[in-house]
Amino acid sequence: MSVAEAGIARLAVERASRGQQVKDLIFRAALLLSLGVGFITLGVLLVDVTLDGGSSLSWDFITNFPSRISPERSGVQSAVVGTLLLMVTTALFIVPVGVATAIYLEEYADRDRWWNRLIEVNIQNLAAVPSVVYGLLGLAFIVRAPLSLGTVVLAGALTLGLLVLPVVIVVAREAIRAVPSSIREGSLALGATHWQTIWKQTLPGSLPGIATGVILALSRAIGETAPLLVIGAALFTRFNPNDVTSDQFTALPLTILRFVTDADSEYQTLGAAAILVLLAILVVMNAGAVYLRNRYEQKW
């Protein structure tokens, strides 16, 4: 190779790599921009809500009941209590049902059978059904006959539970599938039964994943307004429900809706403050999910 040829070759190499660098830079910028869209929107929203509602936020706001007459003495106690009760009851419903469904589909269902395939397709479809439709379902079957629970926390929790159940099932199935088959085989080869293997190996191994999925499902349920409206939950109440099966109840999204649609701008400010309360609960829940994942996640 002559000196000139070597020079050309080097030039070609350098040109190519510079072009590559530019492409790389553009690509990175595009990725950052996409990230920025989400981040900036969220940031603007947070700042806006904090500016609007931050000043109204106080311990009194959380402990007072909402008032129709005086915005300054109005609070969100019944909404916070209602939301927390809803979440706990929903969790009690979705954890056993969702996990049991996931175990059936992963461990027992024979995919060659048409009914198992039908179940799978249906779960995927259910995840895409609009939440208001679940509200109608809840109203027709849970609030009224055959369950006839009335508009109580349990009815709301079952409705929200049905709504997020597909999410729990999908996440739990993934968590169960992530337990390597070598662990199952090892357990079965020692003479453990199928059920012992599920109970003592597969479930403990997939628990962090399942817990994360449940919390993420609940953080979707916590913001749902439409289904609760449809089943007839109150926009605000001046009392807390005594238990989950008897009293009328409200929840944060409903009270927020009530506040922000009020003609009085003072109530609208309270709406912003209530949004901050809801966001705070959400952040705590998601932080819990992250903690669980990092603390107990199993590396195989």
Added chain:
Amino acid sequence: MQEHVTQDPEERQQETSGRVDGVPSTREGQVQTQALEAKGQKATGERKPIFGLEKVGVAYGGVPAVREVDFPIYQHQITALIGPSGCGKSTLIRCLNRMNDLIPAAKVTGKVNYHGEDLYGSDVDPVQVRKRIGMVFQKPNPFPKSIYDNIAFGPRVLGQKGDMDEIVESALRRGALWDEVKDRLKTNAFGMSGGQQQRLCIARALATDPDVILMDEPCSALDPISTGRIEDLMLELRENYSIVIVTHNMQQAARVSNMTAFFTVELDEDEKHRTGRVVEYDDTEKVFTNPSDERTEAYVTGKVG
């Protein structure tokens, strides 16, 4: 060479193990014979079959993976299954403790007798089978638990009575692992080296007091030193257990096994599927030094495969 072949390797090994055990062969030779007979291994070289395979075949979704396997597996012997990839060795070994049941598409034909009983009889519970016939897998698969809990898992699920600490210690001693781990029984098994993990898996299988241990390429993921340890362990375990091992390592088969079955892959009649078959089953010594089939010879001498 000829002398070598005619000598019964069985007898030779017993002499060796007798010396290792420190049993003086001059004194009370009767006792020794009795002990051997009690283990079903007569000094005359007559062996007691533990498995009888009669025309065993396995098909996955109608496609045969291995077929017409016809040989006995003897008690207190190490039986090696060797052959090229895809010849059905692993498939066959999984028939012996009904692990193939876990694959819905797998179908076992023929007869697998275990102590004269049909292993696939309609009244046989696969869970009971696996209790008696333990298995060690290709890749060490410790549970994500402490070393102690790994060993205790089997006895616990089987509801074994007795002092769990003793059961764990005894299993770890038999697995030649006790001295290395006795001070860290409560630490996670994932912190052990690959070789230790595999010995843990062997000890775990021993904890339930099985009769047979099946090993599916137990050393393929291990370095030579760990492999050597496991081979030593297998030779020790042969005293009390029957071992069947699938291996790709021919030196390993030659070093540890008493009996060797050589498998090969054949195209079936309509030349559609590749199916494994047994070419030769004999004393390891004979298979490696004077095989009766030229395909075996080509394989063990490294000409093919």
